[in-house]
Every structure is written in C-alpha cells, then in structure tokens.
Amino acid sequence: MEMTLIQGIITVAVVVLGTMTTRFLPFLVFPEGKKTPDYIRYLGTVLPFAVIGLLVIYCLKDISFSSFPFGLPEFLGILATALLHLWKKNMLLSIAGGTVLYMVLIWVVT
Amino acid sequence: MTEKRKAFKAAFPHTIPIFAGFLFLGIAYGIFMQSKGFSFLWPMLMSMTIFAGSMEFVTVSLLASAFNPIYAYFLTLMVNARHLFYGISMLDVFRGTGKKKPYLIFGMCDESFSILCSTKPPQGVDKGWFCFFVTLLNQCYWVLGATIGGLVGGLIPFELKGIDFVMTALFVVIFLEQWLSQKNHWPALIGLGVSALCLVIFRADQFILPAMAGILILLTLFRRPMERRTMDEAEVQSTDESEKEEADQWK
Numbered sequence: 001m002e003m004t005l006i007q008g009i010i011t012v013a014v015v016v017l018g019t020m021t022t023r024f025l026p027f028l029v030f031p032e033g034k035k036t037p038d039y040i041r042y043l044g045t046v047l048p049f050a051v052i053g054l055l056v057i058y059c060l061k062d063i064s065f066s067s068f069p070f071g072l073p074e075f076l077g078i079l080a081t082a083l084l085h086l087w088k089k090n091m092l093l094s095i096a097g098g099t100v101l102y103m104v105l106i107w108v109v110t
Numbered sequence: 111m112t113e114k115r116k117a118f119k120a121a122f123p124h125t126i127p128i129f130a131g132f133l134f135l136g137i138a139y140g141i142f143m144q145s146k147g148f149s150f151l152w153p154m155l156m157s158m159t160i161f162a163g164s165m166e167f168v169t170v171s172l173l174a175s176a177f178n179p180i181y182a183y184f185l186t187l188m189v190n191a192r193h194l195f196y197g198i199s200m201l202d203v204f205r206g207t208g209k210k211k212p213y214l215i216f217g218m219c220d221e222s223f224s225i226l227c228s229t230k231p232p233q234g235v236d237k238g239w240f241c242f243f244v245t246l247l248n249q250c251y252w253v254l255g256a257t258i259g260g261l262v263g264g265l266i267p268f269e270l271k272g273i274d275f276v277m278t279a280l281f282v283v284i285f286l287e288q289w290l291s292q293k294n295h296w297p298a299l300i301g302l303g304v305s306a307l308c309l310v311i312f313r314a315d316q317f318i319l320p321a322m323a324g325i326l327i328l329l330t331l332f333r334r335p336m337e338r339r340t341m342d343e344a345e346v347q348s349t350d351e352s353e354k355e356e357a358d359q360w361k
Contacts (some may be wrong), residue, residue: 007177014179015169016159018186019193023215026197032205040198042333043326046297048199048227050325051192052285053301055220057321059278061314074278081279085286095127098279103272110271 069109077102117239120232125247128221131276132248135163136255138274141263143170143256150260157256161219161249165189166256191319196223203227207238214238217245219252221277228284294339300328 003011030036036044063071081098088094140153153166160166168189172182196218203226204214218226222245231240289298304324308317329336 003173003177008173010179011172011177011182012156012159012169014182015165015172015186018183019160019162019165019190020216022187022190022193023197023218026194026201027204027211027215030198030201036201039330039333040201042337043329044198044201046329046336047195047325049288049292049297050301050304050329051195051199052224052228052281052288053298053303054192054305054318054321054325055224055281056278056285057302057305057309058318059281061309061317073272074275077275078278078282081282082286085283091283091287092123092126094283095276095279098282099130099273099275102275102279106272 069105073102073105073109076105113236114239117231117235118243120235121240121243121247124225124229125244125251127276127280128225128248129251131274131280132221132251133255133258134273135277136252136257137259139163139166140256140259140261142167142259144260144263146170146174148173148260150257153256153260154253157253158249161217161252162190162193163219163252188319191322192220193218195322195325196227199223199227203237204241207241210238210242214241214245217249219248221280222248224281224284228288294336296332296336296339297329301325304328 030040060071060074063074065071077098080101081094084097085091085094136153136157139157140150143153143156144150148170156166156169160169165186168185169182172185197215200214200218200223204211207214225244226241229244231237285298285302289295292298305317305321308321308324311317312320
C-alpha cells in the first residue's frame with residue numbers, strides 16, 4: 001500500500017460515501033411523505049425489468065468472442081439454465097444445473 | 111418473534127444461490143486483497159461498509175495508487191450509478207418499512223435488488239422483515255467470504271473455478287420469471303438490447319452509463335404505449351380475485 005493508514009481509511013470512507021450516495025439519493029429526492037411524480041412512478045414500474053436485462057449483459061461483459069472458446073461455455077450454461085427453468089420451474093435446480101454445466105465446460109476447455 | 115421467524119423462513123431459500131456465489135466471490139476478493147499485502151481486517155471491514163462487490167475490487171486499486179479522495183468519490187458514483195435505478199424501482203416496495211428502511215437501502219446490492227424486485231413474500235409474511243432478512247443474509251455471506259479469503263489467503267487452491275456463474279444463472283432465472291409474469295416484454299427487451307448494443311460499442315469498462323442513458327431514453331420515449339399496455343394488464347388481473355388479493359398484500 002502506497003498510502004498511509006489514515007489515507008487508506010479516508011479512501012475507503014469516501015468510497016462508502018459514494019456508494020451510499022447512489023443508493024440513498026432516490027429515497028431522499030422522493031421521500032415517503034411526498035407524492036412521487038408520475039414519471040418517476042412509471043419508471044419504477046418498468047425499470048426492474050430493464051435493469052435485470054442490464055445485469056445479465058453485465059455478467060457477460062468480459063467474454064471474448066474473438067478467441068477460443070468464443071463465449072460458448074457461457075452460452076451453453078445460460079441455455080441449460082433457461083431450459084431447465086422452463087421445464088421444471090425450480091429456481092435452485094435451474095441455477096445449480098446451469099452452473100455445474102458451465103464449470104464442467106470451462107474445466108474441459110482449459 | 112414469530113413474525114420475524116416466519117419472514118426469515120420465507121427469505122432464506124431465496125438467498126441460497128447467493129450463498130454459493132458470495133462465499134466464492136467473497137473468498138476470491140479476500141485472497142486478492144491479501145495478495146496485495148492487506149490484513150484480513152481490510153476485506154472484512156470493506157465488505158461490511160461498502161458492500162458493493164465490483165466497487166470493492168476497484169477500491170483495492172485505489173488504495174494502491176496515490177491518495178486522491180475526490181477522484182475516488184466520483185469514480186464510485188460512476189461505477190455504482192446503476193443503484194439509482196434500483197432505488198427508483200424500490201421506492202414503492204420499501205414504503206412503510208419504518209426503521210428497517212435505512213438498512214434496506216444501505217444493503218441494496220445487485221443480488222438483493224434482483225431478489226426483492228422480483229419476489230413477493232408469501233401471504234402472511236411481513237414485507238419489511240422479508241426484505242430485511244434477504245438483505246442481511248446476503249451481506250453476512252459476503253462478509254464471511256471476504257473474511258475467510260483474507261485470513262487463509264493463498265492456502266486454498268482455486269478448484270471451484272467457474273462457480274461465480276451462479277450469479278449469471280440467477281439473473282437469467284429472474285429475467286425468465288419476470289418475462290413469464292408479464293405480457294409487456296418491451297422493458298425487458300429494451301434492457302437487454304440496449305445493454306448488449308452498448309457493450310459492443312463502448313466495451314466492458316465503459317458500457318454501463320451509456321446503457322443506462324439509452325434505457326432511460328427509450329423508456330421515456332415509449333411511455334404512452336407502455337402505460338397503456340400495463341393498464342390493460344392490470345384490468346385482466348383485476349378479474350382474477352386471488353391475484354388481486356396477493357397484490358394488495360404486497361402493498
């Protein structure tokens with residue numbers, strides 16, 4: 001560590017403050033007592049669906065499609081997860097099945 | 111007391127996939143910090159106070175460079191900007207949770223958000239306590255993993271390579287569940303499509319902010335047709351008594 005202990009602690013505190021800014025800001029701007037604007041309420045009803053799409057892509061951001069194995073383990077893992085889920089509708093089974101397949105696949109290719 | 115126990119019992123199963131993922135990722139994070147010469151107290155306290163996985167990894171590189179708190183603050187805002195969307199989505203859900211509310215907001219990581227935005231507590235279970243235990247359990251897993259990683263460091267070999275895929279699988283399952291529960295698929299498609307497009311254009315490190323902006327723009331432009339569709343759905347639902355009751359419960 002290049003910093004002194006105090007500088008390190010301040011840096012962590014600032015990161016905590018930044019994270020809390022992003023988490024608390026919507027609740028501070030739109031408190032319970034006041035009426036939330038219709039536009040924000042509308043966003044609240046559609047954003048959860050859009051954000052999960054964003055998170056799925058976020059998980060895949062470090063895949064390289066130009067070099068072996070071209071994201072194939074991820075693709076097959078997701079396909080297995082989705083098919084298992086459509087078939088059995090059991091969340092834990094789908095997640096476990098897809099993850100185990102993925103782990104086997106990257107073990108095979110590396 | 112029984113109210114809390116009921117909520118705990120309802121919350122725990124939803125957190126099991128996150129237990130696996132957080133323990134592994136937390137351990138990886140703890141080992142990472144240990145390898146950079148930090149005592150286990152650092153990952154332990156950082157996982158408790160920051161509790162935002164990707165930002166904690168970034169903080170390690172901040173700690174290894176020159177002291178610049180202002181840069182650190184703005185970098186954190188950028189990396190964590192997606193939390194703004196989580197907050198807007200949870201304004202209604204966290205309404206009326208009283209003293210638990212500040213903690214629910216503090217602990218709203220990607221994984222807790224994804225569970226809470228897609229899961230209704232079963233009938234007779236208090237919403238506030240359900241949200242509280244989901245958040246608390248997830249944080250415990252993360253802190254536990256980070257502390258173990260910081261303590262044992264290089265002692266454990268990485269035999270569980272790839273187990274972090276549980277997070278991807280979790281989000282895929284939640285995406286599917288949401289898809290099946292809705293007639294209007296446009297919000298989900300916009301989220302997926304805009305993010306994928308931005309990833310291709312802006313690359314891994316910089317795609318989130320443009321993706322958020324794109325999602326916001328499209329959702330705003332198509333507000334009218336979206337609201338009409340959602341209203342149609344609400345009408346269909348109101349004919350189904352049991353579903354309506356469940357919805358009321360949630361409010």
